[in-house]
Amino acid sequence: MTAREWGGLDAARVLRRPTAHDDKYSRGVVGLRTGSTRYPGAAVLGVEAAWRTGTGMVRYLGPDRAQDLVLQRRPETVTADGRVQAWVIGSGTDAAERGAAETAALRGILNEAVPVVVDAGALDLVPGASAPVIVTPHARELTRLREALGLGVDDARDDDAREGVARETAEAFGGVVLSKGSVTIVAAPGGWSRRVSAGTPWLATAGTGDVLGGVLGAITAGAVAAGRTATDDLAACAATAAWVHGRAGVAASLAHGGGGGPITALDVAEALPGVVAALIGDSIA
Numbered sequence: 001m002t003a004r005e006w007g008g009l010d011a012a013r014v015l016r017r018p019t020a021h022d023d024k025y026s027r028g029v030v031g032l033r034t035g036s037t038r039y040p041g042a043a044v045l046g047v048e049a050a051w052r053t054g055t056g057m058v059r060y061l062g063p064d065r066a067q068d069l070v071l072q073r074r075p076e077t078v079t080a081d082g083r084v085q086a087w088v089i090g091s092g093t094d095a096a097e098r099g100a101a102e103t104a105a106l107r108g109i110l111n112e113a114v115p116v117v118v119d120a121g122a123l124d125l126v127p128g129a130s131a132p133v134i135v136t137p138h139a140r141e142l143t144r145l146r147e148a149l150g151l152g153v154d155d156a157r158d159d160d161a162r163e164g165v166a167r168e169t170a171e172a173f174g175g176v177v178l179s180k181g182s183v184t185i186v187a188a189p190g191g192w193s194r195r196v197s198a199g200t201p202w203l204a205t206a207g208t209g210d211v212l213g214g215v216l217g218a219i220t221a222g223a224v225a226a227g228r229t230a231t232d233d234l235a236a237c238a239a240t241a242a243w244v245h246g247r248a249g250v251a252a253s254l255a256h257g258g259g260g261g262p263i264t265a266l267d268v269a270e271a272l273p274g275v276v277a278a279l280i281g282d283s284i285a
Contacts, residue, residue: 003163003185003193006239008247008279010194014219014240015054016226017280027056028221031084032214033109034091035066036121042092042210044069045265047077049214050088052272053244055221059084066092085224086115088217090122091210115220115234119213124148126173132231133175134220134238136213142169142179149173159183159195167193176235178216180209184242188235196239199246200260202253207265208245215248215272216241247275 018027030050035043043066050058051074059078060070070077087109098106098121106122110129118126119136123145126133137145142165143153149172159181166177166187179185184196220237223229251274252267253260 002160003187003195006186006194006196006243007198008243010236011240011243012279014223014236015276015280016222018054022056024056025083026225027054028086028218028223028225029057029059029082029084030055030086030088030214030217030221031059031061032088032091032217033061033106034088034093034119034210034213035062035070036093036097037063037065038094038097039092040066040069041207043067044073045207045210045269046088046091046214046217047074048266048269049211049272050218051076051214052269052276053215053218054273054276055218056225058218084114084221086117086217086221088117088119088213090119091213093121095121095124115224115229117213117216117220119209126175129173129175132229132234133173134178134216134234135169135173135175136178136180136209136216136238138180138209142166142177145169146172159185163187163193163195167191176231176238178238178242180212184239184246186235186239186242188231190231192232192235194235194239196242196246198243198250200250200253202260202263203246203249203268205263205265208249208268211248211265211269212241212245214269215245219244244272244275244279248272251275 115132170187187193248271252263252271
């Protein structure tokens with residue numbers, strides 16, 4: 001069965017406009033353990049995206065160089081450990097360069113009760129994790145994850161085949177798969193799956209995956225703060241993040257006039273508030 005398309009009305013039901021009774025904790029606190037000395041920009045992009053999606057607080061834990069850049073860009077970021085309602089890990093890191101202490105810290109996160117968005121350099125730690133997990137691989141990363149899970153080689157070419165692969169992978173580790181592509185596939189155990197086609201080819205540029213991780217972390221933290229923690233809720237968060245990220249890419253591209261022009265990852269992050277404002281204002285269908 002082909003998954004149905006996830007649209008703006010679906011996404012609007014996942015996001016929540018803050019009220020006069022909210023504080024930074026009730027709006028959601030997202031923690032990011034991302035970036036590295038080699039790739040510090042990934043931390044900056046993910047943190048920027050999380051703030052601009054509308055989270056109540058961002059905690060960042062990472063290397064000194066990345067932390068310094070994060071604070072230069074977003075001084076409101078908290079760099080002390082503490083309570084979070086969702087984690088984002090792995091963006092801008094390389095498992096081959098990860099030390100034993102960092103591996104232990106990441107494994108600790110993956111064995112807590114808090115949902116974890118796992119990208120790039122932390123995907124190798126997903127097998128055996130007990131936390132609720134959302135993985136955000138591109139095609140090559142998904143193939144490596146499947147190998148780690150003992151699944152067959154992923155040779156999916158079309159979206160129907162990609163959907164089957166995403167569903168099988170989600171069942172194998174018991175979490176949510178967000179399979180990135182021109183059409184993003186989101187799948188969860190039990191058969192839940194959706195397709196998201198809200199983006200633009202201009203999103204195929206460095207750093208946009210880091211932005212997506214921050215968006216998803218913020219949306220997930222907000223859902224957890226509101227008590228929505230079931231696997232299908234997390235899958236809905238993933239589909240919504242993909243939709244918001246895609247629309248922000250379109251908005252950033254169209255800001256150049258005409259039919260749209262080149263964008264950078266930071267352009268996408270900066271376009272997020274407008275997309276979120278339109279969603280919670282019920283002006284996007």
